[in-house]
Amino acid sequence: MNRIVSLDEFVIRTEKEKPHSSGSFSRLLRDIGIAAKIVNREVNKAGLVNILGVEGSTNSTGDDVQKLDVFANEKFIETLSYSGEVCGIGSEENQTFIEVPADKGKPAQYVVVMDPLDGSSNIDVNVSVGTIFGIYRRKSPADGPCQLEDFLQKGTELVAAGYVLYGTSTLMVYSTGNGVNGFTLDPSIGEFCLSHKNIQMPVAGNYYSVNQGYYLKFDLEMRRYIDHCSDLNYRLRYIGSMVSDIHRIMFQGGIFLYPNTRKYPKGKLRLLYECYPMAYLIEQAGGTALTCKLERVMDMEITELHQTSSVAMGSRDMVKDMKEFVEKYGAVIQ
Ligand code: AHM
Numbered sequence: 601m602n603r604i605v606s607l608d609e610f611v612i613r614t615e616k617e618k619p620h621s622s623g624s625f626s627r628l629l630r631d632i633g634i635a636a637k638i639v640n641r642e643v644n645k646a647g648l649v650n651i652l653g654v655e656g657s658t659n660s661t662g663d664d665v666q667k668l669d670v671f672a673n674e675k676f677i678e679t680l681s682y683s684g685e686v687c688g689i690g691s692e693e694n695q696t697f698i699e700v701p702a703d704k705g706k707p708a709q710y711v712v713v714m715d716p717l718d719g720s721s722n723i724d725v726n727v728s729v730g731t732i733f734g735i736y737r738r739k740s741p742a743d744g745p746c747q748l749e750d751f752l753q754k755g756t757e758l759v760a761a762g763y764v765l766y767g768t769s770t771l772m773v774y775s776t777g778n779g780v781n782g783f784t785l786d787p788s789i790g791e792f793c794l795s796h797k798n799i800q801m802p803v804a805g806n807y808y809s810v811n812q813g814y815y816l817k818f819d820l821e822m823r824r825y826i827d828h829c830s831d832l833n834y835r836l837r838y839i840g841s842m843v844s845d846i847h848r849i850m851f852q853g854g855i856f857l858y859p860n861t862r863k864y865p866k867g868k869l870r871l872l873y874e875c876y877p878m879a880y881l882i883e884q885a886g887g888t889a890l891t892c893k894l895e896r897v898m899d900m901e902i903t904e905l906h907q908t909s910s911v912a913m914g915s916r917d918m919v920k921d922m923k924e925f926v927e928k929y930g931a932v933i934q
C-alpha cells in the first residue's frame with residue numbers, strides 16, 4: 601500500500617526544494633485548501649436547503665441562510681485575509697479588488713484572484729460546481745497597499761493556479777508551474793490526499809464541450825468546427841460548469857469551447873478569474889489554450905478586472921484542428 605501524501609505535506613515538500621523559500625507560499629496554498637474544505641461542507645448540505653431554510657430566510661438555528669456562491673466568496677476572503685500572506689484578493693463576485701491590511705506590519709507578497717463558486721446555474725440543482733483560483737506576486741511596493749496593477753497581470757505572470765471540483769468526490773488540482781497534481785478529499789480524515797500525480801492530458805480526444813444551444817449565435821468558423829465534431833461522432837458533454845467540463849477533458853481528452861456570441865461579442869468567461877488560471881493548468885498538463893480568434897489565452901492583455909474572453913482549450917491536436925477551421929472560415933463574409 602502506498603503511503604498517503606496530504607496536500608499540506610506535498611506543498612511543504614515541493615516548496616522546500618526551492619532555494620530561499622520562506623514558507624509563505626506553502627501557508628497560502630494550505631489556506632486555500634482549508635477554505636475549500638469549508639465550502640465543500642456547505643456544498644454537501646446544499647440539498648438540505650428546504651429543511652435548513654432558503655436564501656434570505658433564517659434557518660432552524662436562527663442563522664441567516666446565504667446563497668452558496670455568496671457563502672463561498674465570504675469564506676475564501678475570510679480565510680485568505682487571515683493568512684498573512686495575501687495583500688489583496690480579486691473575486692468574480694466583487695466589483696473591485698479587496699485590500700488586505702498587512703498582518704502585524706509584515707508585508708505580504710501575493711494577490712489571489714478567484715471565482716469562488718463557478719457554475720452558478722448548477723448550484724441549486726445538486727450538479728457539480730467548482731472554485732477557480734490564481735496566485736500572482738504583487739507588483740506594487742511591499743510597504744504599501746495593493747494596487748490595481750497587482751491584479752492586471754497576464755496569465756504568463758501567474759505563479760500558481762488551480763481549481764477545486766465539488767463533485768462525486770471533491771478534488772483540488774493545482775500547479776506551481778512545474779506540472780499539475782490532483783488531490784482528492786478523503787472525508788474520513790478531512791485531508792486532501794495526493795491522488796493524481798503529474799497530470800498529463802491526452803494529446804487527442806473525442807469529447808467536445810460547448811453550449812450548442814447557442815450554435816446559431818456563433819461565428820461561421822465555430823459553427824463549421826462544431827459540425828466537424830458532430831460529423832466525426834465526437835461526444836458532446838456540457839455540464840455548464842467550466843471546472844467540471846475541463847476536468848473531464850484533462851483526464852479523457854477533448855476540447856472546451858466558450859466562443860463569442862452575439863450576446864457576448866468578446867466572450868462570456870472572465871479572463872482573470874476563469875480563463876487565465878484554467879489556461880495555465882491546461883498548458884501545464886500539455887494542452888493548448890487559445891481564444892476563438894487564435895490568440896494564446898495566457899498572453900492576452902488585460903485592462904479591466906472583469907474583462908471577458910472567448911476560449912477554445914484542451915487537447916493539443918483537437919485545438920490544432922479547431923485552429924484550421926478558424927483559419928479556413930474565419931475570413932469568410934457571413
Ligand atoms: P458563472 O461564473 O456565473 O458560474 O459563469 C461561468 C459558467 C462556466 O462555469 C460555464 O462554462 C458557463 O458559465 C456556462 O454558461 P452558459 O450557461 O451560458 O452555457
Ligand code: MG
Pocket residue numbers: 692715717718719874
Ligand atoms: Mg464563473
